[in-house]
Amino acid sequence: MNLPETLAVARPPLTGGGTTSLPQIRSLAGAMPGPRSTEWDDRRRRSVSAAVSTTLPVYAAAAGGGVLVDVDGNSFIDFASGIAVTSVGSSAPPVVDAVKAQLDQFTHTCFMVTPYGPYVEVAELLNRITPGDFDKRTALFNSGAEAVENAVKIARRYTGRPAVVAFDHAYHGRTNLTMALTARNQPYKSGFGPFAPEVYRAPMSYPFRDGGRSGQAAAAQVIAGIESQVGAENLAAIILEPIQGEGGFIVPADGFLRELASWARANGVVFIADEVQTGFARTGAMFASEHEQVEPDLIVTAKGIAAGLPLAAVTGRQEIMDAPQRGGLGGTYGGNPLACVAALASHRMIEEYGLVDRARRLGEVVFERLRALQSADPRVGDVRGRGAMIAMELVKAGTLEPDAALAEAVVDFAHRHGVILLRCGTLGNVVRLLPPLVIDESLLGEGLDVLADVFASGGAR
Template identity: 70%
Template sequence: MTATPTTIPSTGGPSLPQERRLVTEIPGPRSRELAARKDAAVTHAVGTMLPAYVVAAGGGVLVDVDGNSLIDLGSGIAVTTVGNSNPRVAAAVAAQAAAFTHTCFMITPYDGYVEVAEALNRLTPGDFDKRTALFNSGAEAVENAVKIARVATGKQAVVAFDHGYHGRTNLTMALTAKNMPYKHGFGPFAPEVYRAPMSYPFRDAGVDGPAAARRAIDVIEKQVGAANLAAVVIEPIQGEGGFVVPAPGFLAALVEWCRANDVVFIADEVQTGFARTGDLFACDHEGVVPDLIVTAKGIAGGLPLAAVTGRAELMDAPHVGGLGGTYGGNPIACAAALAVIETIEADGLVGRAREIGDLVVDRLTALQAADPRIGEVRGRGAMIAVELVKPGTTEPAAALAAQVAAAAHAQGVVVLTCGTWGNVLRLLPPLSISDALLGEGLDVLADALAAAK
């Protein structure tokens, strides 16, 4: 669809017209000017997937500097789950910024940090006594979870899984499976990190969850040894790895083995947390209770905040001063997080994620029935992926995924790719998106797939 040029809105939020509007090609001339400035000022090591420079966002749309309105099916990689510039979040941030922006919780503390910790202790899986520590990013929180596990157990080794993604710091690069673009050339990495096979039902014909867990445990016992293992770190649904949903029973069997062997089970819910999967946390779907749970992304509506929450005896194991950081639990980010939690609970967003999932899966499954290049449609809630393959095989079709994504971008729909082989399209719409706008975005995606060769 096209329209005549319009005035770029001065404010974002849900008041923006909820429509796809193409005023120029994407990226447009002003975005291209900014891209040229970016190339001259920003290291080329920081890439951009779709260089349409945004000036406003809200509901289910992003508006760029050229006046184009794009349908957002990415949520800034699962961050703006409650919607960009959500009214509660914006008001809470403004009020806190007017009061004070920083003191450092380790120097002169404030109640927002405590309130976020109390909320996470209440909301995360498990009815045992819990403690929480706040950080800035998912990678930082994962790294601190490993620190906690090592101190608490007196052991050093850590196991992560094939296709897993946990961050870009040195330790989390070691935990991350994919070489390009995350690890290539950046080693040596932190030692005592090992890898076990993941349950990947699409590529594990005939291997159910318990059998896949036995396979992983066998590798762990033979190559690492339970006596040396501090923690197992796993995404309940893998994000960058391709939205891989393990077979039922896989996670539960791992937890049972960890409990029997004094191994800390760390659930990395950075991408899956806070209503994204149609449960408050992805672990809830199978009744899995982690010892430590790591959260970030959707926790604070776009502000940098992350957390480690878990059993009090584990969280209290490090010495006083052993955990922390200058910006961890920044008061503005904490205010945003409390507003996000209020919005999820007050607006029934867990249920809304399920509704979005049903709509998306129904539509994509119908496409799959007519297109052998769609190997699998998978995910939960508003975290759905399409794995593209060469027809009649499980051979990844990475070029096809890139072509479809580029075509969708050109038509004003933001979709992301992922997967170890780069052959997965992932959809992470904000839970504030309307059914109509979501349906239009899926129409564009379907057209892009049909036109791709």
């Protein structure tokens, strides 16, 4: 049977907040959580591990464009995108149609048993669009954590060295190795050790909290620490997020990434960019490394890659990616065909709808509004990010002291008024915004109005 490459589907017009018929409105039917969500939550408590937490106990019934509708009919403005996953919107018709077409063919064969075209097409796509004009190879996995772990495996196999350097405020996942790479103890690491060895932590460039130190100076401190405490001859890889996600949307000072990448290249150390949260147009570039003109040896992607279907990848220099022995990489579900066609359709949307440029435009709107809040309220200590990945760090007025209670109050107020917001930050004092890139600008503005009301009304006191 001959199928067209990527199971191509027609592109609908970009309307209603982006490829969805769901009304793009904020509408609250009553108290939250409503009776049906409460019923589901009772069932959850009797069936799901208490260790699996949720931010907002309303149960989704539909989502699309810039809204999420719960089982009680409440319609929320979505400033979370499933943690930067549904960048092209949830259930975007081009993605849905591609997945439906693939469902009619087969759901699984395991690429390691009988391979299939969409896996190869995703690899070709990633080799083409990731930073770096050099020969690349790709391997597909299921989750960001799995891909990070495989990136470290590949780097160790290529270099023959054991050590890995990660950074303060880093988040790389919840497997044993990625917990070792992750900085924050609660809730990610506490009680789950011992962790994988030969992981060393370095200070991150954090302009709001390190006195505006230059990127070059911050990198020099990291390099000096590596050379004195680890030894370049023992170091397989440096891994970092070009913009840290869970750690607080920390954008390092200009030059920090370039200096580290240059040092790594000169010393035979693999430079790994974890772009799980920053990839696929989220920051106003296809990948955040591009903002600093950095070409990682390996780049890890997930989240926004497949519009909500589980898929992740490691892409990098051919000689590094081909270093592991035959059969050394893989997994039963890695590069599932449904996820692969979703990734291909999602990328077509990014290109055809100009979502890289749109992310920059959304960022301009959000930055303007949040900086106005910062000017009016000294508790908004910092506003930072790139594109549609923006956060504000909240502090005790007139200080740098983190105010996690204020961040919690802001998020709670937003939830009660129909806007889905998330917190982050090592100290829990950062409020982050990750709207879908297809959100209506008017809906975005309405959500920002709610956020401003938190401070103006006293709801965040």
